[in-house]
Amino acid sequence: MGSRRHFLQAFGSAGVLAGLVGSGLLRPGQALAVDFNRAAFDARSAADALRLIGATGAETSADILLKAPEIAENGAAVPIEVISNIPGTTRLSVLVDKNPFPLALQFNFAPPAVARFQAKLKMGESSRLRIVASAGGRHYTVFREVKVTAGGCG
Amino acid sequence: MSDPIKIRATVRGSDGEVRVLLPHPMESGQRRDAGGQAVPAHFITSLTLSINGRPVIEGGLGTAVSANPLFGFQFAGVKAGDKVAVAWLDNKGQRGSAEAVFAAG
Numbered sequence: 001m002g003s004r005r006h007f008l009q010a011f012g013s014a015g016v017l018a019g020l021v022g023s024g025l026l027r028p029g030q031a032l033a034v035d036f037n038r039a040a041f042d043a044r045s046a047a048d049a050l051r052l053i054g055a056t057g058a059e060t061s062a063d064i065l066l067k068a069p070e071i072a073e074n075g076a077a078v079p080i081e082v083i084s085n086i087p088g089t090t091r092l093s094v095l096v097d098k099n100p101f102p103l104a105l106q107f108n109f110a111p112p113a114v115a116r117f118q119a120k121l122k123m124g125e126s127s128r129l130r131i132v133a134s135a136g137g138r139h140y141t142v143f144r145e146v147k148v149t150a151g152g153c154g
Numbered sequence: 155m156s157d158p159i160k161i162r163a164t165v166r167g168s169d170g171e172v173r174v175l176l177p178h179p180m181e182s183g184q185r186r187d188a189g190g191q192a193v194p195a196h197f198i199t200s201l202t203l204s205i206n207g208r209p210v211i212e213g214g215l216g217t218a219v220s221a222n223p224l225f226g227f228q229f230a231g232v233k234a235g236d237k238v239a240v241a242w243l244d245n246k247g248q249r250g251s252a253e254a255v256f257a258a259g
Contacts, residue, residue: 076220096218104219105219107213109210111210113205114229120219122217
C-alpha cells in the first residue's frame with residue numbers, strides 16, 4: 001500500500017504531466033478536460049467510489065447497454081461491452097462492487113470517439129457490475145449481476 | 155513488457171474501429187507468489203488515444219483491468235490514412251506508446 005500511495009502523489013505532480021506533454025502525446029490545450037480522481041480508484045467500497053466520482057444518486061437508464069456474460073467461467077478476464085446512447089456522454093465508468101477496489105476503469109470520450117468500448121475485467125467473485133455514464137454534468141447508471149465460477153483477482 | 159503494443163485500426167465508410175492490446179502484467183497487488191510473498195501492484199493507470207495528434211479518449215485504469223489489456227473503441231467520422239496513437243503510463247512510472255494508421259477494412 002505504501003508504494004501505491006507514493007505513486008498516487010507522484011501522479012499528481014507537475015513533473016509527470018510535463019513528461020507526458022514533452023512526449024507530444026499530450027499537448028497543452030488539446031487534452032480532454034480530465035483529471036481522473038485517483039482516490040476513487042483506491043476506494044474499497046462501491047459506495048465510496050461512487051461518491052468520489054460524484055455519481056451518488058445516478059439515475060437508472062435504459063439507454064446504456066451493458067453486454068456481459070451472466071456466468072463468467074474465468075474471473076481473470078470477463079469480457080464486457082458498454083454502449084451509451086445518452087446524447088453528450090463524455091465519460092463511462094465501470095465498477096465491480098465486490099472487488100477489493102471496486103472502481104475498475106473510466107474512459108473520457110471526445111469526438112470523433114463515440115461513447116462505447118470493449119474491455120476485459122478481473123472479478124474476484126460473483127458481483128454486481130455497474131456502469132455510470134456521465135453526460136452534461138448528470139450521471140446515469142445500469143447494472144447487472146455477473147456470476148463468477150473461478151475468481152480472478154490474482 | 156518488452157512486447158510491442160498491437161493496434162488494429164480499420165475504417166468502413168466513416169466509421170472506425172480501433173482494437174488495442176497493451177502487453178502488461180497488470181498485477182493487482184492482491185496476489186502472493188509461490189513463496190507466499192505479496193506481489194506488488196504493477197498496473198497501467200492511464201491510457202490516451204489520439205487521432206491525428208489530438209487526444210480523444212483518456213482512460214483511468216484500476217487493478218481490475220485484465221492482464222495484457224485488450225480494448226475496443228469506435229469512432230464516427232474518420233477516414234483511411236488518419237493516424238491513431240496510443241500511450242500508457244503505469245504506477246511505476248513506466249510508459250509505452252505506439253502509432254498506427256486507419257486502413258479500409
